[in-house]
Amino acid sequence: AQSVTQLGSHVSVSEGALVLLRCNYSSSVPPYLFWYVQYPNQGLQLLLKYTSAATLVKGINGFEAEFKKSETSFHLTKPSAHMSDAAEYFCAVSPYGGATNKLIFGTGTLLAVQP
């Protein structure tokens, strides 16, 4: 069965510091992997997705993620945190080897950005 595990339910960084949010996946087929962001009282917004093309994926708002098959990881990074990045971030996998949008989500990481 496919799954994703997000390490760290809460991450706090200072404004301007590196953001690193961790996601490890389990999949028996080549996965499609996604990162979504959720602001308070909002739906989910897609940050970026991996679909077996380039292993380094660039997304919106300066975020990027690298697919590492050997480590079964898809960690999300941003070189310099902004106050507006404070939100909850979800890693997700599409378990059918394709872009079906039947997504399996991790439990989320709440990012706090300190001034």
Next chain:
Amino acid sequence: ETGVTQSPTHLIKTRGQQVTLRCSSQSGHNTVSWYQQALGQGPQFIFQYYREEENGRGNFPPRFSGLQFPNYSSELNVNALELDDSALYLCASSKDVGQGNTEAFFGQGTRLTVV
């Protein structure tokens, strides 16, 4: 181009009652997926509708049912509500282009509280 809209935004129901949640998909989209997001958890896939037919279902009991209409809008119905059904219900729409779906766009969700 209108986005995904869900109604109502909030509602409170009593245990044992039935509820209907509604979702209008984004213009041009033919696929709707429903997710349940309990407090502090990631969204969980309930089911997906494509061209008015159920197209995959997660691990939810039959008292969770749905419909998709010819205009691709959708309803989620939950019978015999239980306290654990309290959650944010998210609708996501996308377009099946034959080799997978385009990006899923999420609505802002319906916050259901069961008392």
